[in-house]
Amino acid sequence: MHRQSWDDLRFVLAVMDHGSLSAAARELGVNHATVQRRIASFEQQNGGPVFARSAQGYTVLPDRVRVLEAAREVGAAVQSVQRLMRGGQVQLSGVVRVSSTDTICTTVLPGFAARINRRARQLRIDLLCSNAHLDFSRMQADITVRPAKNLPDDMVGEAVGRLSFAVYARPGAPNLWLGLGGVLQRSLPAVWLAEAVSPEQIVGAADSFVAMTRMVQEGMGRAVLPTLLGDRAEGLVRLPGIAPEMSVPLWVAGHAELVDLPRIRTVRARLVSYLRAELARLDA
Known part of the structure; x- marks a missing residue:
């Protein structure tokens, strides 16, 4: 060239x-x-x-x-x-696109992006918020943070902890349920709801845990939410003993062909360390 x-x-x-x-x-x-x-x-x-x-x-x-x-x-x-x-220091630069669910993007990833911004001004983190899996083969994202039982064959990564779920409601809310729609119909909470709750008890649904949290805060009923959201939501309380303990591994991963690129490898390593510490702190 x-x-x-x-x-x-x-x-x-x-x-x-x-x-x-x-x-x-x-x-x-x-x-x-x-x-x-x-x-x-x-x-x-x-x-x-x-x-x-x-x-x-x-x-x-x-x-x-x-x-x-x-x-x-x-x-x-x-x-x-x-x-x-010239006597300067090596700096990370460029753009790294990190995709995750709306739950992760609105809770823990903004803190990571801010930390990177303070330490590496030439490196930009773009957060891509979607509950659907992005097509990495078309370069829509460099790193993904996803709750899943395991990774696809063309992805490599490591589990940094577990994403846990619990039942939440606003005190005094009716004994009714909010369900999960769209891409969340295959999630662990959706499978349990389909087995344990009759359709007549479900008064609404959402394809976003963030949206569902707001619906619960409005007093529409109870719902299974990620504890990352439910524990932070003003006015909500956990309802123990209603549902079994539910959790799935949380992975930090990337496309196999890109993981060794220095910029992506460095950000992924820092993200793994950050999320492990953050999840441990939130679970403490």
Whole structure:
């Protein structure tokens, strides 16, 4: 890759990180046409298209993902050498996208993002909040934090603790239940509800534990919630002895082809340590 390609690379990586020309242009402080021109230059000099274009934006072609990530790391290494030669310290830089459920994204991950921001100003953490599993093969996320019995074959990671559940209600609420819908219908609490609670007792449902917590706070009935949410929710109390103890492993994982990239490997290791300490503190 010659000099012009390295100059164009930062434009390519900005589009890779943001998914659109306009967002990349704003970050780089240039206009839309400049970004488009520099991407075309990079593609012409390096053997063809890098992105799949669609109405939803720009997505890196699967066979180009590893190449671009390797180029990013080489570029970062060159900058690190330059800083060391000037007496500076090696810094983490770039964007790492961390996906998780709404429960994890609204409780423990903001604290981690803030800690990274204080210690590594050149490194940006993007939180992707979704209860559905993101498609890692299309580079929608670099790291996932997921409650699951086990990981898919193409993912590698480690369990940092367990996500526990309990029954909660607002004092004085009716002896009725809130159910789970959408992607949460396959969750452990949903399986127990289907076996233990008759449909006539269910007065509402949600595909989000965060939304369900608010419904319980409104006094609609009782629900099985992650203890990370239920224990923090103002006005709610645990109702012991109604449901069996329920918990699932909480994994920090990534796509097998990307886990050894220095930027992602470092953030994943720090995230594992942070979550283990945080979960231990919350369970204490």
